[in-house]
Amino acid sequence: MDASTKINIPESTRERIVIVGGGFGGLQLARKLGRDDYQVVLIDKNNYHQFQPLFYQVAMAGLEPSSIIFPFRKLFQGKKNIFIRVTEVTGLDAATKQITTPLGHCNYDHLIIATGADTNFFGNKNIERHAIPMKSVSEALYIRNNILDDYEDALTTPSYENRQELVDIVIVGGGPTGVELAGSLAEMKTHVLPRDYPELNVKEEVDIYLIQSGDVILKGFSEKSSASALKYLEELGVRVMLNSRVTDFDGRKVYLKDGTTIPTQKVIWAAGIKGAPIPGVPEAAITHGNRLAVDRFNRVAGLTDVYAVGDVAYMEEPDFPEGHPQVAQVAIQMGANMAKNFKLRLRDGKGIQPFSYNDKGSMATVGRGRAVVDIPKPELHLGGIIAWLMWLVVHLFAILGTRNKIFVFLNWLTNYINYNQSLRLIIRPYAPAAPEPDDPKIDKVVAAS
Amino acid sequence: MDASTKINIPESTRERIVIVGGGFGGLQLARKLGRDDYQVVLIDKNNYHQFQPLFYQVAMAGLEPSSIIFPFRKLFQGKKNIFIRVTEVTGLDAATKQITTPLGHCNYDHLIIATGADTNFFGNKNIERHAIPMKSVSEALYIRNNILDDYEDALTTPSYENRQELVDIVIVGGGPTGVELAGSLAEMKTHVLPRDYPELNVKEEVDIYLIQSGDVILKGFSEKSSASALKYLEELGVRVMLNSRVTDFDGRKVYLKDGTTIPTQKVIWAAGIKGAPIPGVPEAAITHGNRLAVDRFNRVAGLTDVYAVGDVAYMEEPDFPEGHPQVAQVAIQMGANMAKNFKLRLRDGKGIQPFSYNDKGSMATVGRGRAVVDIPKPELHLGGIIAWLMWLVVHLFAILGTRNKIFVFLNWLTNYINYNQSLRLIIRPYAPAAPEPDDPKIDKVVAAS
Structure with a gap:
């Protein structure tokens, strides 16, 4: 594939917003822009959104992966201004406003880095x-x-x-x-x-x-x-x-x-986690915890038309002088605020708002009937069954898709009744016979690199 | 692991039946023997039973794997005479009545080969x-x-x-x-x-x-x-x-x-498929389609206390002079008949029955509202919606476990309403960093070989 290959997004008279990462922040932005006058390109390594708060239930065989992840294509069916590409961003050229991927390059008018955070092994x-x-x-x-x-x-x-x-x-x-x-x-x-x-x-x-x-x-x-x-x-x-x-x-x-x-x-x-910005971002923009320094409008320091949202963004505001906690709520609210601002820009740009985090509280569940909930306003600390039920309801509503809600609910119900173990399956990936040099799959990899 | 290592099944005064393969035939036998006076060892490569007739729905993203496979351990909870080992059989010594596996060897009083069939590429x-x-x-x-x-x-x-x-x-x-x-x-x-x-x-x-x-x-x-x-x-x-x-x-x-x-x-x-007998079975016992020749009591020709059941078995009976079709029904009925005979042996052995296949018919579904059903007695050929509904009901009832039945039913329902696509997920297996020579996982592999 020569360097001029494009990622094959049709030309458009609309401005193009490229969102890298379909986690809580990137997805929120893409969905809110779904009906607006931008062309949106959503790039993710996977073809699905992941609901991180329930990973631990997948790990202990309480839920199936498919119950807590959701395919982007289904989510954006009928949205003609959204283009999805399953790939990774390998480079950024802020001067020419272009990113590169193994599928080819892609120009942007606005680039949103929503690549989240990765595990931090602290160098060990x-x-x-x-x-x-x-x-x-x-x-x-x-x-x-x-x-x-x-x-x-x-x-x-x-x-x-x-x-x-x-x-x-x-x-x-x-x-x-x-x-x-x-x-x-x-x-x-x-x-x-x-x-x-x-x-x-x-x-x-x-x-x-x-x-x-x-x-x-x-x-x-x-x-x-x-x-x-x-x-x-x-x-x-x-x-x-x-x-x-x-x-x-x-x-x-x-x-x-x-x-x-x-x-x-x-x-x-x-x-621990650390921010996971895309390759090619200038060193100067990277700050605490490997995150990208952004202003209150999520603009990355020192770059034009490049934004960061969610776990990868580091923003200081008066109530959070050391940055926001790296949680889903911050990412979702940032995505929503950015969508609102982008919409306003299409009119006269009046009313654009700096981001301000509205902390709705924190919760964690420890086991059946055992959870903790902190609510800041009015200050309230709950525990036990009440907190546990709140946790269940909040998470059930947060999961994307009616089918997924129903399946998670039924799984929780059977778990509650009998500590259901029918998901305790060791499904090993099928590996076809080792490819030999003439295999076209190999040509493909070489051609794409 | 030295050659004397055992697979760690406790000694018992009961006779030991070792079943290799937990498909339709092997599982039926194990379940029917679950309450009887044998010690049963069930060996399978996986920790779950697979419902083959619905593989195609997993392939086209209509069902989750977990809906059509079922963990053996859950199935046999509370059955103290059943021991499950997730491994492969690598050898058979019929003279000493012993099989070998990577986990060690295992003696048997009766060995049941229920290893099914594998894909036949006809040598290409x-x-x-x-x-x-x-x-x-x-x-x-x-x-x-x-x-x-x-x-x-x-x-x-x-x-x-x-x-x-x-x-x-x-x-x-x-x-x-x-x-x-x-x-x-x-x-x-x-x-x-x-x-x-x-x-x-x-x-x-x-x-x-x-x-x-x-x-x-x-x-x-x-x-x-x-x-x-x-x-x-x-x-x-x-x-x-x-x-x-x-x-x-x-x-x-x-x-x-x-x-x-x-x-x-x-x-x-x-x-095409071909029988997949365990290594170490004498060549002389292998016949048409790589299957093991068995008599009407499923005894493998030329061996003592070794049986074969299901797709891997080749049995001729008057109504099926060229062997039975390699389908679930035959395997299930063979497993049930063998269980009955093993139980009778514990008493005086009277009433032991040779196997006779009761063909209940065949069905295949082509799409929504389109299926075919053949019933032999009374001869009946159905098509269209009626056949499709019959197919749905028969398969739903055949799936193991109430939870799985409910989940498959709900999936079918959502598929019926909106050709649900929320399972169109490309979940890639996680591969940890390549192990280096000092990795204990490697020692383990070497030690087990």
């Missing part, structure tokens, strides 16, 4: 190689398969020491992801594993560890909620280790700062 | 390398991802010729699998693709081919049903090529016996 190559992240539905499925595989292996591993490596699970990071995963794995330990693996001594042998470097879990939540979540986890039997730090992991043993070790082959890494 | 290595089979849920998912990927690629492929390779689909084999897949892909072409890919000229460019070597499709069905199915396929726009034979496929072009070619990168191979 060992951990990166051996620990499992959970920032995509594919990774969540990988965790699921890994857990199930290791329990199968444990059945024919006679040595107690070796079995420990297979059955114990270490989760690093006490944020919502780590807490929710630890809670649901602990429930799996109590209610599912003894029934599925009567040959194992689950109660004695299986341990779920949650390792947190700070002295509280759910940092950023209220003190009351953090304390409740800790209590819930301990009730469920999770071994929570506060003020503890993982220094290394060789695939068989976790090394902690205090010199102790935990034998395990499974470390789930939810200890 | 090119076809084997480039065509996609559909004998497992992983392969069905692979077909789905491939189709969706290629439509995405087609959007940025400017040459008509190259686009044809991506959008056309060739199905080889006019049995139920080929016919059902062709029909559903044709419906996808009409109802889904134009909405998902408005940029493509679907009507003019996309072709679904069904290639059949004989002069009828659905061979083995009644003449009336074969003719109806052909009519249905043609109504749906499938290009059915009878008396046609694929001689080669290089990954870009299908070569037919009459010298013509069809440019395509996607060939789905449903043209």
Whole structure:
């Protein structure tokens, strides 16, 4: 493919907005612009939007991936001004207003970087190689398969020491992801594993560890909620280790700062994220946490007609002098505000608003009937069943698509009734026979590079 | 792992029945024996049972894999005499009554080979390398991802010729699998693709081919049903090529016996199967279609206490002098008959019955409101809506598990209402960073081999 190849978006008299990334922020913007007088190009690595808050339920075999992800093409059916390309952005030339992808280049009038955040291993190559992240539905499925595989292996591993490596699970990071995963794995330990693996001594042998470097879990939540979540986890039997730090992991043993070790082959890494801007963005624009510095209109510092939204954007506003939390609500609100401003631009541009975050609160669920909810205005901290029901309702409504809502609801219902385990399937990807040099699939890869 | 390692099944005073393969035949036997006085070891490559008749709906993104497969461990919860091992059998020593697996060896008192059939490429290595089979849920998912990927690629492929390779689909084999897949892909072409890919000229460019070597499709069905199915396929726009034979496929072009070619990168191979017995079975026992010759009690010829059941078994009985059709019904009935005989053996062995196949009929669905049903006694041939509704009900009831029944039903309902496309997801497997020599996962593989 020569350098002049285009990504094949038809020319248009409309201005072209290119959105890179169909997460919460990018998708919100694309949907709100769906009926407007821009040509919108949505670029994503996947052909679907992912609902990150429920990845942990995919990982512990409570939900199917298809229930929490949604194909872009279905979402934008009938929207003639939207073009979807499943690819990655490999370069940016801000001077000529062009991005490059393996499918060819694409010009833009306005570029929105909505590429989110990626797992942060803090430079530790060992951990990166051996620990499992959970920032995509594919990774969540990988965790699921890994857990199930290791329990199968444990059945024919006679040595107690070796079995420990297979059955114990270490989760690093006490944020919502780590807490929710630890809670649901602990429930799996109590209610599912003894029934599925009567040959194992689950109660004695299986341990779920949650390792947190700070002295509280759910940092950023209220003190009351953090304390409740800790209590819930301990009730469920999770071994929570506060003020503890993982220094290394060789695939068989976790090394902690205090010199102790935990034998395990499974470390789930939810200890940190970093912004994931596209290649070609000037170094000068990259700031705290590898995020792109933006002004209150989401414009990337030092660039023209380039915006960043969501986890990849770093914006300071009076109430958030150190930037916003990297959560879905911020991304969604930023996307909506940008859409409104873009619409106003089409008229006379009057009424364009700087972004201001309206914090609706935070919630995390630890297990059946156990959740915490913080609401800022009026200040309210809820726990237990009430918080758990609120969590269920809020998440159910947030999932895209009626079919998905129904399927998630039914899954939750069957889980509630019988800790349903019919999703505990190890589906291995089919790999065709190794391609040989004359295979056209290889030509294709070469041609595209 | 040294040769003396055992698969870790506890010793028992009961006789041990080892079942290799949890398909329709093996599973039926295991379930019927679940309450009896044998120790049962069920060995399967996967941790789930697969409902083969609906693979094609997974391939065309109509159903999720999890709706038509079911974990063995959930199925056998509370059955203390059943032991499940997820592994493959690599050898048989009939003299010492022992099988070997990567997990170690396992002795048996009775061995049941229920390993089914595998795709038959009739020795053509090119076809084997480039065509996609559909004998497992992983392969069905692979077909789905491939189709969706290629439509995405087609959007940025400017040459008509190259686009044809991506959008056309060739199905080889006019049995139920080929016919059902062709029909559903044709419906996808009409109802889904134009909405998902408005940029493509679907009507003019996309072709679904069904290639059949004989002069009828659905061979083995009644003449009336074969003719109806052909009519249905043609109504749906499938290009059915009878008396046609694929001689080669290089990954870009299908070569037919009459010298013509069809440019395509996607060939789905449903043209034949062959028995897949376990390694170590004496050559002498292998007969027609690579199946194991068995007597009317499913005993493998020339071996003691070794049985074969289902697609891998070749049994002649007066009404079926050339063996039974390789279909689910035969496997299920064989499994049930064997279970009955094993139970009788525990008493005085009186009343043991030779197997006799009760043909309840055949059915195949071609599309919405289009199916054919043949019932032998009383002889009856149904088509159209009635046959389609019968097909739906029969398959719904045959699927394991209430949850799966409900989910399949809901999927069918949403498909019926709006040709639901929310499953059109390309979920790529997550691959962790390439392991390096010191990775314990590698040690594990070496240790197990």
